[in-house]
Amino acid sequence: MFSKARLKLTAWYLVIIMSVSLLFSAVIYRSVDIELSRIERRQQVRIERFRQELFRLPDFPDMFVEVPVTEIRRRLIAALTFINSGILIISGGAGFFLAGRTLKPIEDMVNEQNRFIADASHEFRTPLTSLKSQTEVSLRDKKLTLSQAKEMLASNLEEADNLQAISDRLLELAQIEKPNYFVFKAVDIKSAVNSALSKVRPLAKQKSITVASQIKSRIMEGDGKSLTEMLVIFLDNAIKYSRENTSVNLTGKISGQSQVLVISDQGSGISKEDLPHIFERFYRGDKSRSASGYGLGLSIAKKIIDAHHGTVEVASKKNQGTTFTVRLPLKQSVSFI
Known part of the structure; x- marks a missing residue:
């Protein structure tokens, strides 16, 4: 149960981390792209002015301006992809570890509760079994005398006292675990x-x-x-x-x-x-x-x-x-x- 919960919690960690990472990457890429476009336009304006001043200057090929800008964009995309891939791998491992740490106290508490229920059931079963067996034997005994019946009832009363003692201890233990039980x-x-x-x-x-x-x-x-x-x-x-x-x-x-x-x-x-x-x-x-x-x-x-x-x-x-x-x-x- 907790293995699946750990994987689900890790997946949620990854979704949150990668959503933030991709959002920041998109913002960074958009900001850089706007700046590159602005630089590209300024360069084109300068070249046009330069051509007008020097009429005989041969045309500059478009790649003189576009190639460096395109290369910068490609490198930026590659860098952001590499960074996000690294974040995905690292956050996956870290998320799995943190999910385990987060769920460990809950798992321990659930295991303790399961042990408590199993142990309590066992402790209650012993006197209940004794009560049942003694009563069944007495009912089947057609020659049961008054003294034997009193002895059986006394034994049953003792087992009932044991059950009450167990329940009292369990109630006390439950009360102690309440946050406002102790008055200092x-x-x-x-x-x-x-x-x-x-x-x-x-x-x-x-x-x-x-x-x-x-x-x-x-x-x-x-x-x-x-x-x-x-x-x-x-x-x-x-x-x-x-x-x-x-x-x-x-x-x-x-x-x-x-x-x-x-x-x-x-x-x-x-x-x-x-x-x-x-x-x-x-x-x-x-x-x-x-x-x-x-x-x-x-x-x-x-x-x-x-x-x-x-x-x-x-x-x-x-x-x-x-x-x-x-x-x-x-x-x-x-x-x-």
Whole structure:
């Protein structure tokens, strides 16, 4: 699809460039031709006057005047043809290159949307298939007891909760990508951290994991709600993939004009093969498949960081743990209310 679009865009580039080039060539040729005609007429007038003054002067052949002018016209046409041919070749190559550069972001966006739709369909299909199969089995079972029916309904309710969780994450991801979603204002980073800690501590308590925080109060520009959500995602992941009776640490410091947040755990780590893909939608490494989740959390966190013009780095060792380092500017480049 994009190959044809690239060729069409290149053709339009050529049409526009060559139209301008031929128009300028026509103007140049017309201007030079008018000037040559004027020179030719002046020469003819001078020769006629010269003949009248010298009656015995033999007639000058017409080619004495016309040949040089005709030669100049022919050379001008040849030069303009050569120049336009060169422009056609160069602009064709340049147009093809620029068309590719122009369409590349659109192609990437369309490919990402296609992958997103395919992955979302797959994630929805799994719980839907489970719901359908369990219901069909129960309907065919003529000896289904009340306890078995309740067990089946409880399982279906769990799958329905999974579907709702996926749809909520997808809606959140769609909202984040809207241009006016984030409202930047003065935020105390410690307040955002405390809000995030209060949300993840119940999960940490279930696994006997200690969540330690060393964050000083600091005012920065940002969207408080989304910053809390970002921290919840990182802390939730750290707790999920950490072994029991371990610790998760959250520290912060000021580096230049940036607030640095470091989240480290003592979990199973991330393989080198998975590291480049962890922020992709629905991506889950081999270790991640044993834990609950849908591969959307880190993608949302990355969107929040990007919206704050920040960066995130990941360092991980297998069976030793993972460290996320988030850098957020204290002041945004855009004005806020």
